[in-house]
Amino acid sequence: DGGITQSPKYLFRKEGQNVTLSCEQNLNHDAMYWYRQDPGQGLRLIYYSQIVNDFQKGDIAEGYSVSREKKESFPLTVTSAQKNPTAFYLCASRTARDATNYGYTFGSGTRLTVV
């Protein structure tokens, strides 16, 4: 079955360490997205990528970096510059081929705790 795989589900890191969250999709979707969710707040866009080798900053990109070397993969690195990295991170994808009937697929998320 096609879908998005985020790993790991739970991740613990020490303060000051960089950490990379994985997002893989086998849906042949062109666009991929990273969101952050904090308690009591809606999802906020970190980065997105419409095509391979291209990505754009979202609303809260500071302290994060991404790459899109392959269509299937859009890893997110939470750097030590991110002031408050503990959060739930959600990856999503969508096809951009049919603008009138696009659909989004969401991953199961990664809960990052920095101690």
Next chain:
Amino acid sequence: KNEVEQSPQNLTAQEGEFITINCSYSVGISALHWLQQHPGGGIVSLFMLSSGKKKHGRLIATINIQEKHSSLHITASHPRDSAVYICAPNTGNQFYFGTGTSLTVIP
């Protein structure tokens, strides 16, 4: 400024009750999604609609583009419906997300 307002924030219902969650938004949209988030965090897209009404099983979603308002209804609610429901208007380029409505259905 919140582009998306959902109500209520929390909702507790008895099994079998009819449930309505409301969403008002201020952005111009190409479509609006209703998402369901279970306690583990994973999100499922329930509906994507740009006009009128859609029905899937016991779930019904409606949208009024002129009034910038959408509702999600659950008929004959069941404990397995307990989740957070998120309204997410999409402009074509990006989502705006509501903070969600936490629904608990009691047997």
